[in-house]
Amino acid sequence: MDTGKRKWVVFGVAVIAYAVAMMHRSSLGVAGLEAAEHFGTTPSIVSTFVVLQLATYALGQLPSGTLLDRLGPRVMLTFGSALMVAGQLMLGATDVLALAFVARFLVGLGDACIYISILSLIPRWFPPRFVPVLTQLTGMLSVVGQLMAIYALLPAIQTYGWQAGLTAAAMLGVVMVVAVYAVVRDAPSGVVVERPTEKLTQLHRGVLEVIRHPGTQLGFAIHFTSGFSMNAFVFMWGLPYLRSAQGLSQAAASALFTLISVAGMFIGPVVGMLTARHPLRRSNLALTVIWAGLLSWIVVLLLPGPAPLWLLVVLVLALAAGGPGTAVGFDYPRTMLPPTRMGVANGIVISGAFLGATVTILLIGTILEFMSGGATEYTFQQYRVALSVQIPLYLAGLVAIYVTRTRLRRRMAADGVIVPPWRDAIGRRWRNRRHL
Template identity: 35%
Template sequence: MNSARAWLVFGGAAFVYLIAVMQRTSFGVAGVEATDRFAVNAAAISVIAVVQIVVYAALQIPVGVLADRIGAPVLILGGALVMAAGQALLAVSSGFWLALAARVLVGVGDAATFVSVIRLLPGWFEGRILPQLSQWVGMTGQLGQIASAFPFALLLHLSGWGIAFGVAAGVSVVAAGVTAALVRRGPERMTTAELSTVDAAERGLRASLARPGTRVGFWAHLLAGTAPTLLGILWGFPFLTAGLGYDPSTASGVFSMMVVGSLVSGPIIGLLVTRFPLRRSNLVLTVTGATFAIWTLVLLWQPVPPVWLVASLFFTAGICGPASLVGLDLARSFNPRHSHGSATGIANSGGFVGAFVAMLLVGLVLDVVDAARVARGAASQLYSLDGFRVAFLAVYLVAVVGTVGLLRSRARTRKRLYEEEGIEIAPLWVALFGARDRRRPPGVRQ
């Protein structure tokens, strides 16, 4: 365990996930061009992106189950090849339905990648480094957003649609080759306690769903993962270029702040998760609360928010990426080893369920706002800043649902933890002020 070979497997798998994120976010960079190429409105563009995310989210649980049964490397290899086929089809598509089919293929291949990479880790690593490795995988994947925001976007603008997506397809073929050469399934290990309690029922998906810790992971991933997914996959780049009027280079720079936020915060969040495992949900709530506070300032700022404030929004949205991975760690820690794939798949679907609901609502609201503008006699402006101010309110609705779900599931999990293991988790304010009181010398407490 934790050997040189383990790190080689980790490096190969992380690289493949980087390429998967690039394929996932490439359509968002091309959103405005896609509107013109396929002659459709914002709702139709939303449908293309939403279908991709729906496929991704729907396959998370089956992929988790398959990763437990047939092994992660097979799924990672297959996912890279399917993504290559999807991007190749998108490169030659000129109509809405072909583009839709292409993004379905990308969603299928993408769905097979991340959960499988995370499933590999317990077979090759153990100890305190394991929660941090999930963050490192996420950080590596964020480099895929840089690849879509800079080289892919530049290639798209210089060489056109077909060449850009054709090159993206070729890159996925390279990723498949890396998988075949480096990625192997680690030895399966099971503790004595697990061996004594495992039966056919416990191995099922129903057992993972029944564990409240799995549901905490789902809601944590939904709450923290919705904003970066929505901005990164579809609406972030159109908001910057068409809504705020940034030139492509400025938009790419601001867009890449999501990656900077992820890279900077990933190691810190990994250390905090390791150091304070009973406060992981508080970490998720804090990060998402800060993100939505800044988002509110951006939407309310008149007439146009300054670049530094918009960059701050994308930076904090980037921090939400590592925070969403806390949900996967929660699901893993509350499930036995033989169910890690299933539990991770359930949790990882959360952010994408939230994102596809929010993405579709944003597209629909943009169309409604533009239709109202035309009805008043004004010129059509589909991706206006005023339209985005209204449409982005849909993300707040998803965040409220996620917060309620997280708090309710957390309460059930803490109750079960106390009943089964005698561990009582005090409210955060009690822990903070209690720790401060304990640090005071005798005679100073009040």
């Protein structure tokens, strides 16, 4: 097979593996109420499963990125997929809470190896101009995994039982372990891949260098602020909130979840193309997405009662844009750090939204548990108060973006790269069009 065709096969298998990982990752988000019934506990306790999984995912990014730079994406994709299979099998086979926590730890640890490996794989197989679009395409296609969780895994659990549903999901994961190992390669034949040369005892120096770079910091801040609310919504509190607080049927709530996935499939490529065409303005693109999410939540949470369906659709669309918005953060390390540091840098960036989601899910669950006195059902007002904790997190993220962007632009200016004011940029574009 020639390289032109082979790169698409490698990319396709990697993306399918990511979609299956998304199904595993989202399983408790769509089956939170069923999990509470299975383990004989409350939804807020089930939320701690997700907190552990996301915290493991976020904290596992740095070691995963370090190993990725040394071992390559093929090994890490295979290893991560296998860990997620083990976690889902264990979760399906137990009704003991302690073992369920171990299972979600394995899912989170395996998940930490998947997307970061694909981010490393794409620049090795494709020209730079394709990288932002393919990064968005990866996220766009991975939402198939969320749809599988909603329309295949959840009905399977409800129809055939907890163990049968999760075991079937794990078997699909086994297929992907074999496919990844058999098909994916780190780079085209004949291409020499650079690896870090420092000794393990000096590893911390390179990591600290990446952390201190303002491009990494800005990427982290963008990823955090764009994605924490969407992740908290998708992975845990979205369906319970829509069903219990907003009074929607399971079919209507699932339809809104589907809208998140479908809208992301259309928004992602647009964000990718704009990022590639306007690299000096990519932070403004992310800020537009972030402000849309923040303002949508403010309007919904200010209402004294359930929101009209059209407003919930607006909220869901704003959250859907948050996924493509997070991918803008990866473009900073890619264009500003050496290739041998991409794994570590992307690991730091990708931890942003998931650390934010971990904190958000934990805070929401804690507030609901406190306000309800341990009840298994929560009221509209309790959800309204609990979900309001997202507002200060949005504001903190926005401050971080503006501060780190200023630092990065100063560094760019010192290197001779000036970001012109909007008025000058628009004026120049207008003058160029008049001369055509």
